[in-house]
Every structure is written in structure tokens, then in C-alpha cells.
Amino acid sequence: MSEELRHNLALLCSYHPSIAEVCRRLEINRQQFNKYLAGSSHPSRSNMRRICDFFGVSESELLMEPQQFEEIVALKRKPLQQEALSKPLRHLDKLYQHSQDLEKYLGYYFRYFYSFGNQGKIIRSLALIYREDNKYYWKNIEILRDPYTGRSSGLNKYEGILFYLADRLYILEYESIEVNTITQATFYPSHRARIGILLGIQTGGPTRRGRKPGASKVALEYLGRDINVRQALKRTGLFDPGDGAPRSEIISLIENRMEPSSFVLDVDEP
Known part of the structure; x- marks a missing residue:
């Protein structure tokens, strides 16, 4: 060599x-x-x-x-020079100008979806929506841990931005450790006084096993603004649909089934 x-x-x-x-x-x-x-x-x-x-x-x-x-x-x-960033930042600024208020969505969520890289497994991760300088941001931590053995096969951290446009919530995130993947998720907003579950569709792909793009239904379960983060992280991991950890209500919402007459994966408003 x-x-x-x-x-x-x-x-x-x-x-x-x-x-x-x-x-x-x-x-x-x-x-x-x-x-x-x-x-x-x-x-x-x-x-x-x-x-x-x-x-x-x-x-x-x-x-x-x-x-x-x-x-x-x-x-x-080499980092991009400021002038090289000006054009893409203009696009983001335009979206921010048209985005509606997201204050009610601040707080922590469990995020549920069928894993792109671990067939048949459901990922439950911990996400946070927060505000800085009148803009809204997103963080998400995936610990690919077996709930029975406690052994972890990986850790993914995501950061991103949020927009509220045309009565839909948009999240654009990237994996912030290796910076090797981008996910875009679209959710129905909540029109109730208390947020329960937000349901939507996300596109992306596995971070480790292959490069095949995919799409899946995804659910966000609201936990609140002030939680025990350490305890919440202990509840994250990879789960079998039948082990009772993710509730049956959640599982039914994120099942990726298409009707014979359908040509795209979509999700009905909950």
C-alpha cells in the first residue's frame, strides 16, 4: 500500500x-x-x-x-464567503417573511416513524422546537438503542429550521455530526388549544445503510416545554411495532400503507 x-x-x-x-x-x-x-x-x-x-x-x-x-x-x-451565502440566505429570508407565528409549537416532542435503515423498526427520537431572534428552529436526537438490551448502534443529531406556510408546518433538517443527509417534513398544524399529535410526511434516506431515498409518515407527540430531558432520552430508541412501547394509536398513524388506487404516499388530516 x-x-x-x-x-x-x-x-x-x-x-x-x-x-x-x-x-x-x-x-x-x-x-x-x-x-x-x-x-x-x-x-x-x-x-x-x-x-x-x-x-x-x-x-x-x-x-x-x-x-x-x-x-x-x-x-x-473552506467555509463559504459571506457574498457566496447571500443568495441562498435571501431565499430563506423570503420564506421567513411569509411564515406565520409558531409560538404555540415551542417545546419538546417524541418523533415516531418507521426507520429507513432498520427494516420494520420504529424510531422514537426526542425533538425540540425553539425560538431565537424571532426565528424558529428545530433539534432532534436519534439514539438507535435496543430498548431491551440498552445497547446502542448509533447516534444521529439533527438541526434545522421551521416555517408555517399555507396552513402547513415545514421542517428542513440536516444531520449535524457528519453533515451527510437532509430531511424535509411537512405536518398538519394543530387548531386545538392543546397540541396533541402532529401528523405528516417526511422524505430522506438512511444515514448508514445504502443511499436509497425514501418517504414515510411521521408523527410528533407533544411533551411540553419543561420536561426531564434525561428521562425522555432514556425512552428513545428502536422498537418493534408489537412490543407495546409506541402506543397502538401512534403505530396506526405512521403505517406506510397505500390504497390500490393511490399513486403517491400521503396522509389524511388527523
Whole structure:
């Protein structure tokens, strides 16, 4: 294995929290990956393609002289200048100008949906809608934990923005650890005095298993503005539909069934 590949691979890994996290997301055995880093083994063709796709580089770049590769990586990671951001920010500002008030939706929620990457499992995560500088934002934490063993297979953190347009709530979020996926969700608003469950549709894809885009029904269960966050996080995880943890009411709302006469996945107002 070339010294260039060993050095350049180590540089790319340095931008991530840990080697273990990189291996988990690449789905490459840690022991095998350590051999790549040590220079004692060369990635197979399929693993090389997986590594390049994950880090956003080409194979030819990965085999460059280290100093040249460092310059390329620095350019790819260089923050956008303010003038380059002005146009997309104008689009967001226009949406904010037309967005209605979201004050009643502030607080914590359990978020339920069928997992894109864990077939047949329901994810229950903890989300927060909050306000800063008269704009509304969103945070969501997914702990992919088995509720019986307590073992976790992953952690995803999302951040995003909210809009209330044409009697619908829109959430646009991105995975904030690896910054490798975007989800867009649309919900019916609540016209009741007390928020119960918000129901909608979301589009996205798995963060670890493949690249296939998907769509699913999603429900937000309102918990309140002042909760015990630690205890709420303990209730998050991956669940089987029949284990009784997510209520049957929730499960029926998020079932992704399409009528024979339907051509798109949609959701009726609750």
C-alpha cells in the first residue's frame, strides 16, 4: 500500500470524532480499516469506492502526494464567503417573511416513524422546537438503542429550521455530526388549544445503510416545554411495532400503507 494513501486516509479521518465512528458509518471492519491506516493492506475495489464516496474525494485524489492532497482537502472544507451565502440566505429570508407565528409549537416532542435503515423498526427520537431572534428552529436526537438490551448502534443529531406556510408546518433538517443527509417534513398544524399529535410526511434516506431515498409518515407527540430531558432520552430508541412501547394509536398513524388506487404516499388530516 502506498504511503500517500496511508497518510491521506489518516488526514480525512482526523476530521471525524473517532476511527470507530468512521468504520461504523463505512460499514468496514475496524481491524481491516486499521490495516489501511498502518499501510499493511490496500482496500479492495468496492471498499475503495465506499471510502471515496464517504469522504467526498476521488481515488486519484486519495493517491496524491500528501501536501497536494492537504491543499485540496483544505479548499473543499473552506467555509463559504459571506457574498457566496447571500443568495441562498435571501431565499430563506423570503420564506421567513411569509411564515406565520409558531409560538404555540415551542417545546419538546417524541418523533415516531418507521426507520429507513432498520427494516420494520420504529424510531422514537426526542425533538425540540425553539425560538431565537424571532426565528424558529428545530433539534432532534436519534439514539438507535435496543430498548431491551440498552445497547446502542448509533447516534444521529439533527438541526434545522421551521416555517408555517399555507396552513402547513415545514421542517428542513440536516444531520449535524457528519453533515451527510437532509430531511424535509411537512405536518398538519394543530387548531386545538392543546397540541396533541402532529401528523405528516417526511422524505430522506438512511444515514448508514445504502443511499436509497425514501418517504414515510411521521408523527410528533407533544411533551411540553419543561420536561426531564434525561428521562425522555432514556425512552428513545428502536422498537418493534408489537412490543407495546409506541402506543397502538401512534403505530396506526405512521403505517406506510397505500390504497390500490393511490399513486403517491400521503396522509389524511388527523
